[in-house]
Amino acid sequence: MAFAAVATVVTSAVAYGTLNPPPSEQFFALWILGSEGLAEHYYPNDDPNLRIGEEVNWTLGVYNHMGSLQYVVVRVKLLNSTVASPDELSGRPSPASPLFEFTRVMVDNETWSLPFRWSIDNLDARGRSLLLTGLAINQVHFRGELVTAVSGFNYRFIFELWFYDQTSNDLSFSWTTSNVKHSVWTQIWFNATATHSA
Amino acid sequence: MGLASRGAQLATGQTSEDPTGSARQAFAQLAGIYRSGGNAPELVAKLNVALELIQEARSKRLDRDQVSALALEEKARVAISEVLGEIPAAQEKAQRESTNRTLMVLLYVPAVVALSTFIFYVALRTGRWYEKTKLFEMRIVEKREEKD
Numbered sequence: 001m002a003f004a005a006v007a008t009v010v011t012s013a014v015a016y017g018t019l020n021p022p023p024s025e026q027f028f029a030l031w032i033l034g035s036e037g038l039a040e041h042y043y044p045n046d047d048p049n050l051r052i053g054e055e056v057n058w059t060l061g062v063y064n065h066m067g068s069l070q071y072v073v074v075r076v077k078l079l080n081s082t083v084a085s086p087d088e089l090s091g092r093p094s095p096a097s098p099l100f101e102f103t104r105v106m107v108d109n110e111t112w113s114l115p116f117r118w119s120i121d122n123l124d125a126r127g128r129s130l131l132l133t134g135l136a137i138n139q140v141h142f143r144g145e146l147v148t149a150v151s152g153f154n155y156r157f158i159f160e161l162w163f164y165d166q167t168s169n170d171l172s173f174s175w176t177t178s179n180v181k182h183s184v185w186t187q188i189w190f191n192a193t194a195t196h197s198a
Numbered sequence: 199m200g201l202a203s204r205g206a207q208l209a210t211g212q213t214s215e216d217p218t219g220s221a222r223q224a225f226a227q228l229a230g231i232y233r234s235g236g237n238a239p240e241l242v243a244k245l246n247v248a249l250e251l252i253q254e255a256r257s258k259r260l261d262r263d264q265v266s267a268l269a270l271e272e273k274a275r276v277a278i279s280e281v282l283g284e285i286p287a288a289q290e291k292a293q294r295e296s297t298n299r300t301l302m303v304l305l306y307v308p309a310v311v312a313l314s315t316f317i318f319y320v321a322l323r324t325g326r327w328y329e330k331t332k333l334f335e336m337r338i339v340e341k342r343e344e345k346d
Contacts, residue, residue, distance in 0.1 A: 009308075069232040069242070071225045103249045105225055105242050107232070140257040166226050 026177055029063040030074070030161045030184045032116075048190045050120055054197040058116040058188075060159060064106040066175075071164035072112070073171055076100040076137065078147050081154040091174025091181040093160050099146070100137050123152070123194045130192055152192040160185045217275045221248055224281045231285070235299060236292020241281050248277035 034041040035057040044054055064070050075098035079085075086093045102114055121134025121141060130152035135142045149155050161184040165172035174183040224245055231238050255270035 069225070069229045071222065071229075101253075103253060105228070105245050105249070107237075107239070107242060138257075140260055142260070164222055164225060166229065169222075 024065075024067070026066045026175075027182065028066065028070075028072070028161050028163070028184045029061075030159060030186050031061045032159065032186055032188055033059040033061065042188065043190065049193050050190055051193050051195045051197040052120050052123060055117060055119045056190075058118075060102075060114045060116050062104075062106070062112040062114075062161065064108060064110050064112075066163075067108055069108065070106050072104055072106050073162040073164075074102045074114070075160045075162055076102075076116075077158040077160065078132070078135070079156050079158055080147050080149040081156070085158065085187065086160060086173070086183060086185045088183055089181070091183050093162075093173040093183075093185075094158050096158070098160075099135075099142060100140070120192055123192055125194060130194060132192060149192070152194065154189060155192060156187050156189045158185060158187045217248070217252060217271055217278055220275070220278045220282070221245065221252065224278050224285070227282070227285045227289070231288050231292045234289075234292050235296045236288065238285075238288040238292075241284055241288060244277055245281050248274040248281070251277065 031039075032042070033039060035044075037059055042048070042058065043050065043056060050056065060074060062072055062074060064072065075093075077094055077096040078099050079094065079096050083096050084094055104112055106112055115138065117139075118135065118137045120132065121136050121143075122132075124131045124133050126148060129148045129150050131148045132146045132155065133143065135146055147155060160173060162171040162173050163175075164170075165175075174181050176182070224241075228238060228241055228245065251270050251274035255267040255274065258264075258267040258270060
């Protein structure tokens with residue numbers, strides 16, 4: 001009888017441990033796909049030298065593997081090559097202000113696909129540089145002195161993944177697991193030419 | 199980048215009437231439900247609709263269409279209020295389900311383990327009984343061999 005009782009307790013503990021394994025590694029993933037939903041054909045005719053009015057069609061993807069419900073914000077920043085990128089080691093985002101953002105509440109293991117269609121509306125020449133003064137993202141038009149690049153080379157979009165941190169009651173760009181800081185961002189480069197698309 | 203910053207503030211900044219704060223409050227409560235083992239997919243979907251409306255309102259504001267922006271924000275606010283109103287019932291349901299799950303683990307697992315232990319015990323006894331029978335058979339054979 002005593003044997004049966006001890007066996008029951010021990011085996012129950014083992015069964016419980018097996019049924020409730022420790023949580024797996026927590027992470028977010030963020031990616032960009034080209035016009036056909038693959039990691040290719042990012043630009044019309046595969047030419048990253050974009051003309052005014054030429055529409056670029058991407059799909060952004062976000063995957064939540066944090067093991068919990070997450071309030072996710074994808075911040076879109078438009079930069080040139082001189083503005084700093086996000087720093088993964090310190091978990092600092094790029095200092096540039098976001099131009100646009102997408103927000104969604106995601107359950108664990110959910111993948112979120114969002115269309116990102118954009119085109120250059122206007123460019124102004126400033127000496128040797130080209131100043132991007134008009135941009136359309138998903139039919140929303142942005143006007144102003146957005147970003148300059150020498151000869152129109154090396155503009156880039158940076159996509160940063162932020163999430164709502166309930167402890168700090170604010171959006172956060174990085175999180176820590178096993179004493180290691182993690183952050184998720186991706187970027188894609190393009191050049192601009194001050195001619196209009198046909 | 200000066201004007202870009204201004205544009206960005208317009209695109210992502212919150213006005214005093216921006217319902218983002220209450221959306222985050224609703225999220226925090228929903229996250230609590232999921233943490234306790236429950237789920238509320240219909241409320242998450244409704245909150246996502248509200249977040250899309252907020253995004254749309256910001257786009258309208260960028261196009262200087264204040265009237266549409268305000269209307270969209272009002273719609274978002276209503277959707278978030280509905281979510282917040284349905285959260286207590288979802289919390290209660292999650293609590294109930296969590297209690298049921300704990301009871302299942304506390305009762306069901308030991309019961310199954312006790313049953314399997316009993317089956318193992320019976321099998322062991324049967325095995326021993328079978329071995330003993332075999333042993334007796336062997337002794338009988340031995341005795342017969344001695345007689346021979």
